[in-house]
Amino acid sequence: MKPRILLVEDDTNLGFVISDQLKMEGYDVTLASDGMDGFKRFNEETYDLCIFDVMMPKKDGFSLAMDVRKINLTIPILFLTAKAMTEDKIKGFNAGGDDYLTKPFSSEELKLRVKALLKRVNIHAGSENEEKVQIGDYTFDISNYILTNGSSEKKLTKKEAHILKILSKFQNQVVAREMVLNAVWGKNDYFVGRSLDVFITKLRKYVAADSKVVIENIHGIGFKLTVESDA
Structure with a gap:
């Protein structure tokens, strides 16, 4: 069973690019375009990793992460943001994030961060995740x-x-x-x-x-x- 990733990114083009890159690595990716839709999709299926853009309409990435943490304390959350300020990173970690990737980033860096986060919670391709x-x-x-x-x-x-x-x-x-x-x-x-x-x-x-x-x-x-x- 492929590890499942929820990607929430309001930039449509970037969202498709990231989604395609992760699918090529063997992941099952669900793409949502805003925080409200992302939270709805999170509750519709079971995921192994979340990737949230920070600046989004309707519900920003930090607020989305805090809502997710009310339901699931362990799922890894990776933030994507154009901001590199230390206070923003602290805010992200306080919201329940596990890692932080500043735009622009390379596809290789993204893949390594995703692999590391999944390894941290012992999720690998082919593992069953019945709940x-x-x-x-x-x-x-x-x-x-x-x-x-x-x-x-x-x-x-x-x-x-x-x-x-x-x-x-x-x-x-x-x-x-x-x-x-x-x-x-x-x-x-x-x-x-x-x-x-x-x-x-x-x-x-x-x-x-x-x-x-x-x-x-x-x-x-x-x-x-x-x-x-x-x-």
Whole structure:
């Protein structure tokens, strides 16, 4: 299985060039053109490495990295920027970045940085990266959108799986409504908000067989996937 890279770059031409270079090295690359789209795509699939341009519309690279870190503390993040100032680099590392590449850069330097970051987390071409989460008596196969409980199996829709993925990452913690909306729909307005409520209702039914698992509405804030321990 090819290592998967999420590349978020608002310069279309540069984005295609970087994407092609990485694909030639054997990586599976997803390209997004702004920070909001990048965050949505991050929550749609599982990646091994993120490459974020810093100066982007809708959501800059630093803000995107901070949102990603709320969900995943370990995925390597490489920043691309035209700024070489020390304070900008410090800001990037404080936002959760692992490395920093200043434009313009050579394709060889980019490839070496990517290889080094993946090696740091022991990701190599051909490695499997299945992701399953335990939610009470349920096992949630994030990659295949399947929720199982004993012999019972439920195939989730893509959006149902994305919402449950976020909630399951923060078991017994409150997740802001806006964060779920931006991650799944890429926007936050009244209409998608109503859609979210419908999906939450469906997910509650899917986990209803286990009384230890509850998806709570936290009024004015968001949601909380509560999983009581057996102890």
